[in-house]
Amino acid sequence: MANHEPEAATPRRKALIWLSGFGLFGSAALAAVSNLIFFKPRVTYSPSALFSIGKPDDYPPGTRIAREVERVCIVREANKMAAISTTCTHLGCIVALADTGFSCPCHGSRYDQDGNVTGGPAPKALAWYQVNLAPNGEVMVDKNSEVEQGTYFTL
Amino acid sequence: MSAAAKHPGLVTALKELPSNVWSSIFRNPLPANDQERAATSFTNFFLHLHPVKVHRNTLRPAYTLGLGLISFFLFLILVVTGILLMFYYVPSTTQAYDRMLDLRGTVAFGIFLRNMHRWSAHGMVAMVALHLCRVFLTGAYKKPREFNWVLGVVLLLVTLFLSFTGYLLPWDQLAFWAITVGTSIAGYAPLVGQQMKFVLLGDTTVGQEALLRFYVLHVAVLPAVLTLLIAIHFWRIRKDGGLSRPQDGRGREAGVVKMRLEPAAAPKGAAVKTYGMQGFVRGPFTKIGNVPDDSVYSWPNLLMAELFVFVLTLSAILVVSLLFNAPLEQPVNVMHPPNPAKAPWYFLGLQEMVSYSAFWGGIGVPTVMVLLLLAAPYIDRGQAGVGRWFAKERLLANTIFLTLAVLNVIFIVIGTFFRGPNWTLVSPF
Numbered sequence: 001m002a003n004h005e006p007e008a009a010t011p012r013r014k015a016l017i018w019l020s021g022f023g024l025f026g027s028a029a030l031a032a033v034s035n036l037i038f039f040k041p042r043v044t045y046s047p048s049a050l051f052s053i054g055k056p057d058d059y060p061p062g063t064r065i066a067r068e069v070e071r072v073c074i075v076r077e078a079n080k081m082a083a084i085s086t087t088c089t090h091l092g093c094i095v096a097l098a099d100t101g102f103s104c105p106c107h108g109s110r111y112d113q114d115g116n117v118t119g120g121p122a123p124k125a126l127a128w129y130q131v132n133l134a135p136n137g138e139v140m141v142d143k144n145s146e147v148e149q150g151t152y153f154t155l
Numbered sequence: 156m157s158a159a160a161k162h163p164g165l166v167t168a169l170k171e172l173p174s175n176v177w178s179s180i181f182r183n184p185l186p187a188n189d190q191e192r193a194a195t196s197f198t199n200f201f202l203h204l205h206p207v208k209v210h211r212n213t214l215r216p217a218y219t220l221g222l223g224l225i226s227f228f229l230f231l232i233l234v235v236t237g238i239l240l241m242f243y244y245v246p247s248t249t250q251a252y253d254r255m256l257d258l259r260g261t262v263a264f265g266i267f268l269r270n271m272h273r274w275s276a277h278g279m280v281a282m283v284a285l286h287l288c289r290v291f292l293t294g295a296y297k298k299p300r301e302f303n304w305v306l307g308v309v310l311l312l313v314t315l316f317l318s319f320t321g322y323l324l325p326w327d328q329l330a331f332w333a334i335t336v337g338t339s340i341a342g343y344a345p346l347v348g349q350q351m352k353f354v355l356l357g358d359t360t361v362g363q364e365a366l367l368r369f370y371v372l373h374v375a376v377l378p379a380v381l382t383l384l385i386a387i388h389f390w391r392i393r394k395d396g397g398l399s400r401p402q403d404g405r406g407r408e409a410g411v412v413k414m415r416l417e418p419a420a421a422p423k424g425a426a427v428k429t430y431g432m433q434g435f436v437r438g439p440f441t442k443i444g445n446v447p448d449d450s451v452y453s454w455p456n457l458l459m460a461e462l463f464v465f466v467l468t469l470s471a472i473l474v475v476s477l478l479f480n481a482p483l484e485q486p487v488n489v490m491h492p493p494n495p496a497k498a499p500w501y502f503l504g505l506q507e508m509v510s511y512s513a514f515w516g517g518i519g520v521p522t523v524m525v526l527l528l529l530a531a532p533y534i535d536r537g538q539a540g541v542g543r544w545f546a547k548e549r550l551l552a553n554t555i556f557l558t559l560a561v562l563n564v565i566f567i568v569i570g571t572f573f574r575g576p577n578w579t580l581v582s583p584f
Contacts, residue, residue: 040350040353044364045358091336092336093492094489104579105492105493107510108578120578121510121513
């Protein structure tokens with residue numbers, strides 16, 4: 001009873017202190033990390049990645065039309081169509097149509113007609129997206145599915 | 156004695172009311188001797204941040220250039236003007252720009268407040284950067300101030316992030332495209348880049364979600380973080396022994412005594428000596444008492460210096476805000492980036508590097524730079540040349556630092572003045 005001098009913690013007590021400390025801070029850390037999920041939106045408010053661009057007749061053969069809202073360039077040749085991204089692969093600016101293909105106003109990246117990089121800091125070619133014909137006769141572009149460069153949809 | 160003398164009547168109480176109220180708030184009269192000067196520093200809530208005495212080096216304008224103080228005062232101006240602007244601002248893509256026009260057209264002093272906020276923000280970035288240069292070039296980051304240097308580097312990063320988040324809020328062309336480019340750079344970070352960009356923007360592109368997120372970061376999260384860090388930064392100045400200064404002949408910083416007392420280690424039964432609180436403080440602190448040294452009382456020397464810097468800072472901001480209006484470009488048009496699209500000036504060095512390589516310019520080089528800054532006090536351990544500008548003993552460290560700093564400035568100048576449409580080289584003349 002009288003021997004209540006402050007002795008060094010026994011190994012078992014030390015281990016228990018470490019374990020409870022680990023449990024306490026571990027669960028706090030887990031809770032903090034799981035809160036990160038909160039910051040990642042499950043749905044976004046941006047427009048759908050699958051959209052209609054109208055009838056094929058709106059795009060006469062031989063035209064290249066930039067659709068600014070959807071950020072794609074519609075290429076129509078004879079009886080086939082394709083959709084090339086107009087978002088610069090460098091830093092996300094919108095590339096402008098040029099005689100030689102595309103050019104970016106932000107950091108001077110240049111692309112040829114097919115979207116291959118011909119100059120500037122862009123690290124890779126512009127993406128090509130899936131083009132399809134909907135049952136109602138409208139052309140659909142799906143920005144969620146990229147296709148290989150040069151893949152045209154035959155009408 | 157009569158009871159009346161012990162208990163003054165109502166009339167006397169009313170007569171003495173003003174002086175009683177005054178002396179209950181301000182316990183000391185204006186100090187007339189050293190003891191009272193010392194008391195002023197620790198009986199006043201605001202003044203007790205200050206030490207009783209400071210070394211003369213602390214007060215030499217040519218040593219500190221007052222850059223840290225100026226940064227802090229600019230932050231105060233930013234907080235006040237920022238809170239006032241919040242009364243009229245709405246973080247909505249359909250309203251934000253109109254609110255900017257209202258500030259310019261209808262709100263009393265609106266344009267002036269916005270000018271003050273914008274120019275103070277630019278000023279704060281510049282002053283914090285210059286403060287960093289001052290601390291490096293005088294070797295003030297060395298032991299025992301390593302951690303305060305680390306805090307300072309983090310403060311610089313938070314300042315830049317605060318400025319960056321504020322840049323989007325006017326929702327004009329300048330804002331939109333600068334943030335589009337800036338967040339795309341974040342997307343280049345390995346592994347987590349795209350996730351980070353998505354979480355920062357709350358969407359795949361800059362839009363309403365991004366505006367709301369940046370607003371919350373700008374007005375709540377980052378100012379709170381910055382305030383806390385500034386408090387620790389200031390506290391550490393005192394705990395690390397005041398500002399850096401040249402060493403005395405014995406290899407110690409002049410005016411600092413090292414004290415390490417272990418009262419608990421006294422043998423049992425020995426006479427117990429009672430120590431004041433000061434006696435239990437470990438580590439370096441400025442010595443007090445009647446010892447000849449090179450320090451002076453904070454009241455009025457330090458306080459007058461601070462007041463002078465504050466008045467100077469505020470007047471500079473007022474004059475600049477009267478003369479120049481904060482830029483406001485066309486409202487956001489997500490289809491037409493301005494050509495060239497440029498980030499704020501302090502990021503133009505980055506943007507210039509980014510035009511060579513997005514990863515190295517935007518992520519690689521900045522990360523290496525920040526890591527070098529953070530590691531500097533733990534790598535560069537020599538104690539020679541502390542407390543002097545451009546000390547000969549620190550020639551190598553200062554040369555490396557200045558080279559990197561000048562390179563950064565050159566990149567900023569090229570990005571600001573020599574880049575035209577499509578980021579081609581143009582002559583500004």
